[in-house]
Amino acid sequence: MADKVPSIRLNSGYDMPMLGLGTYNNLKPNEVGGAVKAAIQMGYRHIDTAWRYKTEPEIGAAVKELIQEGKIKREELFIVTKLWVHIHKPDQVEPHCRQSLEALDMDYIDLYLIHFPMAFEDEEVTKPTMTDYLDTWRAMEKLVDKGLVRSIGVSNFNTQQLERILKMDGLKYKPANNQVEMSPYLAQEDLLQFSLKNGISTTGYASFGAPGQDYIPKDAPKTLEDPTIVKIGKKYNKSSAQVILRWGIQRGFALVPKSTNPFRLAQNMDIFDFKLSEEDTKEIVALDRGYRSNAHHFNRWKDHPFYPYEK
Numbered sequence: 001m002a003d004k005v006p007s008i009r010l011n012s013g014y015d016m017p018m019l020g021l022g023t024y025n026n027l028k029p030n031e032v033g034g035a036v037k038a039a040i041q042m043g044y045r046h047i048d049t050a051w052r053y054k055t056e057p058e059i060g061a062a063v064k065e066l067i068q069e070g071k072i073k074r075e076e077l078f079i080v081t082k083l084w085v086h087i088h089k090p091d092q093v094e095p096h097c098r099q100s101l102e103a104l105d106m107d108y109i110d111l112y113l114i115h116f117p118m119a120f121e122d123e124e125v126t127k128p129t130m131t132d133y134l135d136t137w138r139a140m141e142k143l144v145d146k147g148l149v150r151s152i153g154v155s156n157f158n159t160q161q162l163e164r165i166l167k168m169d170g171l172k173y174k175p176a177n178n179q180v181e182m183s184p185y186l187a188q189e190d191l192l193q194f195s196l197k198n199g200i201s202t203t204g205y206a207s208f209g210a211p212g213q214d215y216i217p218k219d220a221p222k223t224l225e226d227p228t229i230v231k232i233g234k235k236y237n238k239s240s241a242q243v244i245l246r247w248g249i250q251r252g253f254a255l256v257p258k259s260t261n262p263f264r265l266a267q268n269m270d271i272f273d274f275k276l277s278e279e280d281t282k283e284i285v286a287l288d289r290g291y292r293s294n295a296h297h298f299n300r301w302k303d304h305p306f307y308p309y310e311k
Contacts, residue, residue: 020046
């Protein structure tokens with residue numbers, strides 16, 4: 001199945017598979033490791049994590065086990081992790097990256113992202129600081145030069161923040177990727193097109209509306225039950241999740257749906273035997289309502305000068 005997954009050529013010259021496995025909020029012991037092993041054996045090659053998720057050690061152990069069993073090679077995988085908000089000071093970046101490498105038990109990270117543009121003194125995100133993400137970016141560039149990471153990027157950055165990096169003095173490496181929430185209810189067309197125009201790839205998270213996450217309001221719209229998406233799914237004999245993933249692939253961005261269920265993992269991978277019509281794609285884009293599923297969760301940070309969302 002791995003050869004069926006298309007890739008995006010990053011501006012760093014490396015290829016990123018367009019379908020990956022997200023690992024946020026999987027906190028039961030061994031749950032993430034089991035999901036990673038199952039996913040890799042199904043053909044997944046792109047694994048997304050972050051220091052904040054606390055899943056790096058389990059992912060590293062799972063990958064090492066498969067490598068030792070001869071089922072995968074490290075160079076066949078694309079591992080993404082992220083720098084948390086309390087590590088934005090330039091002199092903190094390399095030690096923190098090395099900490100993630102140690103947790104993953106790997107020699108390099110394929111893609112290392114600044115998790116948010118805002119900086120805080122503490123990992124609990126209660127004491128904001130004015131560390132500029134441009135200074136953080138300069139430290140990220142040094143990680144590439146040292147061979148610790150192959151590509152660098154950002155997450156949860158808006159268009160203006162991306163543009164500010166692109167225009168910074170002495171820029172050596174453009175962001176290779178911006179990972180943001182992207183779903184039928186939050187299409188982010190302007191951000192996507194700006195990124196495509198400037199050679200920055202996009203990865204979408206929460207593409208199903210983040211069902212099951214503890215921060216989602218009970219009255220949140222249920223993307224997977226949207227009548228338009230359900231109708232299109234019936235047309236192709238596919239689930240709503242499969243329709244959304246296929247829609248994302250055809251729009252040109254990568255997706256990292258989260259699951260620990262083997263059936264769902266296999267179902268999410270089974271999206272390369274059909275193609276949405278132009279009419280289907282337009283119908284889904286028309287569902288855009290600017291609904292950000294995590295807005296109220298992050299709204300407590302809205303007074304930070306680098307807050308990236310609508311206030």
